Amino acid sequence: MPGVSEADPGPAVLVERDAEDPAVAVLTLNRPARYNALTLELKTALVEAVRELGAATGVRALVLTGAGKAFCVGQDLGEHAAALRADAGSSFDTVTEHYNPVVLGLVDLPFPVVAAINGPCVGAGLGFALACDLRVAAAGLKFSTAFTGIGLTADSGLSASLAHAVGTARATELLLLNEPFTAEQARDWGLVREVVAPAEVLPTALALARRLATGPTKAYAEVKRAVRFGAVHELPDVLAAEAAAQARLSTTKDHAGAVEDFLAKRRPGFTGE
Structure with a gap:
């Protein structure tokens, strides 16, 4: 959960090449004990990883996923609360310094990006998923916009990407009411391509990325x-x-x-x- 103090070992993000097809890269948010909440460490590493992938040679498709039981639950609220207490005026600099570069970086990658949404996908995590080109989701998982629940509006491009994905009326409803929705609803609305068993999310996304990596x-x-x-x-x-x-x-x-x-x-x- 956001704000827990338990540290996760290893790099904040992992970038690996698929063993079956090295033209496919896998970018993993690697803070499972925090449900991949967006700490400064994770956001900084993610900006750099996306930038490096954009300049990488031999990559023709990417899978974005999260380690552990979640895809990404959005901003780490423990860190955000500390930033508000220290200086509320600068506490949202992270939007322009981190969220926006990640979203633009994913959108501008010169190859397709598949989101393997393995667990809860909330707030900016949803924005990152919608910055990908295709999405595969685990059956039964919950999505949420989350922003109005803490007195905020959308960031990470959601005001545009969500409206484009599900229409302005439903996007407005999801953002205003902050009601969670399921992977199955997301599929029915056209937001995700496929819903599969949790253990099949990454293999399904990899298979799709491998197919794209052989294309034009x-x-x-x-x-x-x-x-x-x-x-x-x-x-x-x-x-x-x-x-x-x-x-x-x-x-x-x-x-x-x-x-x-x-x-x-x-x-x-x-x-x-």
């Missing part, structure tokens, strides 16, 4: 940009952006090779180039 990585990056752009711009601007993206992709080896494979009735093989 540059096209996937353009899709990520196009969807974000299209959600907030007028149609003429969207059409122009799509045309520019297609022009960029026209020179890729993946596109040229896939066209030849189609004409030859072969299954395309993508290299990410």
Whole structure:
């Protein structure tokens, strides 16, 4: 729970390559005794890890998950209370210093990101999950926006990402009433792709990431940009952006090779180039 004093051993985040496919990276929030509550240590390490992944070579898909029984329960309220007592005016600097860079970093990664939501996913943890491109969730787990429960509004992009995922009416309801919702509800609303048994969350997410890692990585990056752009711009601007993206992709080896494979009735093989 947030605020407990028990320390977790090892790095605050773990970054590993998948043994089956090294093109898949796994980023794990590694403070299970605190349910991966966002302490300064964890937030700082997460910002750096996402930045390094963005510059990494050979990575074509990422899985984001949490160690132990939770994905992420949001801000560590013990640390937040101490920051409020010390200087309330600067206590929310963490939003611009940590939350925003993590969200933007995940969204801007040049390859797909799959969230393996293995347990409770709350507040900024939900924001991080929605910054991923696809989500797999454990059956029966609880999500919560949490913010109004402590007198706050949304951060970590939730005011936009949640509305885009479930619609403005439901997003407003979830943020105002702060009522927990289940993985099964999230699936029915289109917020998560698949709900599986808890033990199957990471294997299912890895299988999805491995599939994506064999695909046209540059096209996937353009899709990520196009969807974000299209959600907030007028149609003429969207059409122009799509045309520019297609022009960029026209020179890729993946596109040229896939066209030849189609004409030859072969299954395309993508290299990410």
